[in-house]
Amino acid sequence: MIFTVLATLQAVVDRQQPARFWPWLTITVVKLLLVFTVYMLGVAYLTLAERKISAWIQRRLGPNRVGPRGLFQPLADGLKNIMKEETMPAHVNKAIFVIAPMLSFIPALMVWAVIPFAAPWASRWGRIEMVLADVPIGFLYILAISSLGVYGIVLAGWSSNNKYALLGGLRSSAQMVSYEISLGMSLIPVLLLAGNVTLSAVVNQQAQFHMWNVLLLSVSFVTFLISSFAETNRLPFDLPEAESELITGYHTEYSAMKFSLFFIAEYANMVTASALIATLFFGGWDIPFMSADNAGAVSGLLVLLSAVIFIAKVLFFLFFFIWVRWTLPRFRYDQLMSLGWKVLLPLAIAYIIIVASLILALDMAGMQRGFTYGLILFAVNAVLLFILFFVLDRGRIVSPAYRGASVVELAHLRGITAARARLTSQGGGVH
Amino acid sequence: MAIGVKVVERPIAQTSYVRATLSGLANTLRNLVGEHKVTMQYPEQKWDLSPRWRGTHRMLTTEDGKAKCVACGLCPTVCPANCIKLVPGEDEEGNRYPLVFEIDEFRCIFCGYCQEVCPEEAIHLGRHYENSEYSREGFVYDLERLTAQTHPVTEMWDPADPKGE
Numbered sequence: 001m002i003f004t005v006l007a008t009l010q011a012v013v014d015r016q017q018p019a020r021f022w023p024w025l026t027i028t029v030v031k032l033l034l035v036f037t038v039y040m041l042g043v044a045y046l047t048l049a050e051r052k053i054s055a056w057i058q059r060r061l062g063p064n065r066v067g068p069r070g071l072f073q074p075l076a077d078g079l080k081n082i083m084k085e086e087t088m089p090a091h092v093n094k095a096i097f098v099i100a101p102m103l104s105f106i107p108a109l110m111v112w113a114v115i116p117f118a119a120p121w122a123s124r125w126g127r128i129e130m131v132l133a134d135v136p137i138g139f140l141y142i143l144a145i146s147s148l149g150v151y152g153i154v155l156a157g158w159s160s161n162n163k164y165a166l167l168g169g170l171r172s173s174a175q176m177v178s179y180e181i182s183l184g185m186s187l188i189p190v191l192l193l194a195g196n197v198t199l200s201a202v203v204n205q206q207a208q209f210h211m212w213n214v215l216l217l218s219v220s221f222v223t224f225l226i227s228s229f230a231e232t233n234r235l236p237f238d239l240p241e242a243e244s245e246l247i248t249g250y251h252t253e254y255s256a257m258k259f260s261l262f263f264i265a266e267y268a269n270m271v272t273a274s275a276l277i278a279t280l281f282f283g284g285w286d287i288p289f290m291s292a293d294n295a296g297a298v299s300g301l302l303v304l305l306s307a308v309i310f311i312a313k314v315l316f317f318l319f320f321f322i323w324v325r326w327t328l329p330r331f332r333y334d335q336l337m338s339l340g341w342k343v344l345l346p347l348a349i350a351y352i353i354i355v356a357s358l359i360l361a362l363d364m365a366g367m368q369r370g371f372t373y374g375l376i377l378f379a380v381n382a383v384l385l386f387i388l389f390f391v392l393d394r395g396r397i398v399s400p401a402y403r404g405a406s407v408v409e410l411a412h413l414r415g416i417t418a419a420r421a422r423l424t425s426q427g428g429g430v431h
Numbered sequence: 432m433a434i435g436v437k438v439v440e441r442p443i444a445q446t447s448y449v450r451a452t453l454s455g456l457a458n459t460l461r462n463l464v465g466e467h468k469v470t471m472q473y474p475e476q477k478w479d480l481s482p483r484w485r486g487t488h489r490m491l492t493t494e495d496g497k498a499k500c501v502a503c504g505l506c507p508t509v510c511p512a513n514c515i516k517l518v519p520g521e522d523e524e525g526n527r528y529p530l531v532f533e534i535d536e537f538r539c540i541f542c543g544y545c546q547e548v549c550p551e552e553a554i555h556l557g558r559h560y561e562n563s564e565y566s567r568e569g570f571v572y573d574l575e576r577l578t579a580q581t582h583p584v585t586e587m588w589d590p591a592d593p594k595g596e
Contacts, residue, residue, distance in 0.1 A: 057459045061470040327459045328452060393447045 023125035031132055039112060043267045044074040050267075050322050057326045084256035089160070092253060096159035101254065101261035104152020107145045108268035114141050115275045116200045118285050118307035119298050130285070130303060131200065138197035142276065143184055146231065149269065150176040153233075153240060156262070157250040168249025171333070172233065172240035178340035179230035179237075185348035186223035189355040190280050193217065203284035211374040214281040218381040219351045219388065221281045223344050228273040230340070233266060234321055236328040239336060274317035278310065285310040347388075354380070482586040485541040486559040488534050489584055490577035491552065498578050499553035502529045506545035506554055514538035515545060532574040537567065547587065555584035 018024070048063065048070065055062030063070040088094065118130035135141055150173055157169015190213060191197060194205040206212050214221045230237040241249035251262045278284060285306035298306075331339065358380060367373050471478070480486075490498050502519030514537075520530035545554050559582035564570055 053463065056463045059462055059465065059469055061468055061472075323456060323459060323463075327455045389447075389449045393449045 018127050018129075020126065023123075024128070027123075027125070027128055028132070031130075035112060035117070035132060036109075039109070039268070039271065042271060043264055044078065046267045046271065046318060047077065047263070048073050049318070050325075053319070053322045054326045057323075078260075081257050081260040086258065087253075087255045089162075089253050091161045093159040093161065096155050097253075098258070100152050100156035100159060101258045101265075102152070103155060104149050104265040105261045105268070107149040107152075108265045108272060110145050111142050111272045112275070114138060114199060115272075115279055116203060116284055117275075117310050118303045120200075121300060121303045122298055123300070129200065130307070134198065134200060136198055138199050138201070139187060139276070139280070140197050142272075143180075143187070146269070146272070147176065147180050149265065152262075152265065153250050156254070157240075160250070160253040162253055164246040164248075165250050165252045168240045168242075168246050168252070171242075171246075172250060175230055175233075175237065175239060175336060175340075178337060179227045179344070182223055182340060182344035182348050183227035183231060185345065185352065186220045186227060187280070188348075188352045189217045189220045192352075192355055192359055199279050199284065202280055203286055206283045207286050208369060209374040210371045211378065212281060212283040212286070215381065216374055216377045217281070217355065218378075219347065219384050220355075221277075222385070222388075223348045223351070224281065225277060226339075226344060228277065229321070229324070230336075232269040232273050232321070234270065235325040236331050237336065238330060239333060242330060270318060270321050271314065274314045274321065275310075277317050278313035282313050284313075351384070354384070480558045480560070482558070483588060484558045484560075485543050485556040485585050486582075487536055487557050487562045487580070488539075488545075488572065488577055489555045489557045489580045489582065490532070490574065491555060491584070492578050496578075498529065498532070498574060499551045500529045500532060500574075501551055501553075502527045502532075503550060505548045505550065509544045509548045511542060511544065512538045512540045529574060532577065534572050534577065536562065536570040536572060543585065543587075546585065557582045557584055559583075 051073070052062040052070070063073045066072040066076045088097070113132040114135055116129070116131040116134070120130060121128045153172040154169045157165045157167070157172065160166070190202060193213070193216060194202045196202070196205075202213070206216075209216060233240050239249075240246075241251065246252070251259055254262065287302075287306055287309050355377075358377065362373055362376065367376075490500060492498055502517060504517060504519065507513075507515040507517045514535040516531060516533040516535075517529055518531035519527050521527050541556060543556050546556050554577075557580065559580075562570075
């Protein structure tokens with residue numbers, strides 16, 4: 001076996017061709033370890049980033065006691081959670097109670113397998129894709145796996161035998177089902193444009209247009225962004241764990257490392273969502289204003305640079321997730337449902353029709369897919385976004401209770417309010 | 432429809448979710464990059480206490496190290512919380528002194544009447560607030576402890592300078 005490895009090492013290979021089996025296997029294992037380590041470290045430090053950024057937004061200092069500037073805080077947190085007593089409440093369904101944290105944690109990790117994190121490498125052993133598994137089903141796999149994560153939360157809520165946990169689990173399942181649809185629907189325009197579901201194809205398509213999908217498919221980006229906030233249970237969509245109403249929802253009964261796993265899963269989902277947004281709408285590893293990185297497999301330096309660019313994009317969206325969390329209050333439940341079903345879903349479907357007709361029209365007009373093609377798409381998107389944000393967005397999106405009242409009812413209510421005010425000002429109240 | 436629901440006609444800027452979100456994000460970002468942090472790093476940094484801060488008591492002493500207290504009994508009388516225990520004694524020359532002088536800092540409401548009423552300026556409240564203990568008994572300060580404390584004493588309110596300027 002070792003001779004086979006050495007033989008392949010010495011063999012002169014075409015650097016644009018896929019690597020042979022043994023180098024491929026070795027490098028895949030190395031990639032696995034590397035990605036897993038970076039990912040888990042990133043998740044750990046994301047908890048610190050969240051605490052720091054929330055503190056800065058609130059004009060505090062944040063954790064700064066463990067290590068220089070609080071940098072070892074995640075280690076201290078981890079140690080604390082491992083050393084802590086694992087409580088097992090008497091009334092829980094033990095088997096499901098134990099398995100639920102794993103069920104929410106594992107899917108969050110699995111999604112990373114298909115996300116390309118750098119340009120393909122033209123190594124001396126042949127072309128090496130910088131993705132763990134370049135599977136042809138691409139983001140269909142991501143949609144399938146990420147929707148499995150809800151099982152962890154629902155089962156946690158169910159097995160806890162606690163009313164708050166159960167309500168959290170119920171909310172979570174309703175929310176996931178609602179937003180999964182608009183999430184999937186907002187990906188169809190991407191699919192239409194790329195013509196392929198593999199994520200590397202999506203990245204290459206964006207390079208081909210010299211323009212990222214955020215400009216080509218802005219409305220999709222908006223719906224995808226909002227839906228992914230809902231899918232990751234982040235504020236303003238954190239109804240499953242709404243502290244003020246449900247204590248902490250589905251993980252009320254959990255402690256120590258089992259609780260930690262839910263926590264890690266949430267952050268892992270955030271990283272995954274950010275990586276997906278970066279890949280699907282912000283060109284993935286594509287280095288802006290540079291075409292050398294898009295010429296098939298490239299040199300090691302460019303691979304490294306593209307990886308750095310990708311990480312920077314992911315970090316920006318992670319920051320955005322945290323930033324939004326500490327800005328917006330939580331939706332009410334009816335607002336959540338009306339936003340998902342009455343706004344995002346029709347919007348995504350209408351947008352599919354618009355993009356599909358536009359692509360058909362442009363292709364029939366014989367236009368080459370490239371920069372001009374992109375500019376036309378961008379112009380249409382700008383108009384749509386303007387209509388969306390400045391014309392349609394008037395009390396319709398998050399105030400269904402208000403919009404639901406008819407004009408007659410409103411007049412009636414105003415009459416009552418006015419009468420009350422009159423009575424109160426005269427000194428007599430309504431009792 | 433429920434009776435008495437308040438319906439407000441809001442301007443467009445308030446009913447628009449996206450624009451409100453964007454202005455909210457701008458607001459949090461301004462705070463994020465702003466340098467004005469209000470956190471006080473407690474054990475290293477401490478508050479400057481007002482000269483009239485009323486904290487745990489101190490008993491002042493004469494030059495020879497004895498408590499100034501003459502056991503007149505005014506402070507236990509005036510104390511609204513009834514937290515001062517005083518047992519007077521008398522030496523051969525007829526000078527009164529406290530045999531037992533205890534203040535239960537748990538019962539004390541830090542009103543400062545004892546300091547105000549004291550004719551000898553013996554008992555004072557102090558500019559001090561770090562006084563945690565491991566037991567309830569630890570909060571009963573006896574004479575020895577009251578005289579041993581060194582923190583600065585509280586200044587009385589001066590009617591001529593009501594704002595302490």
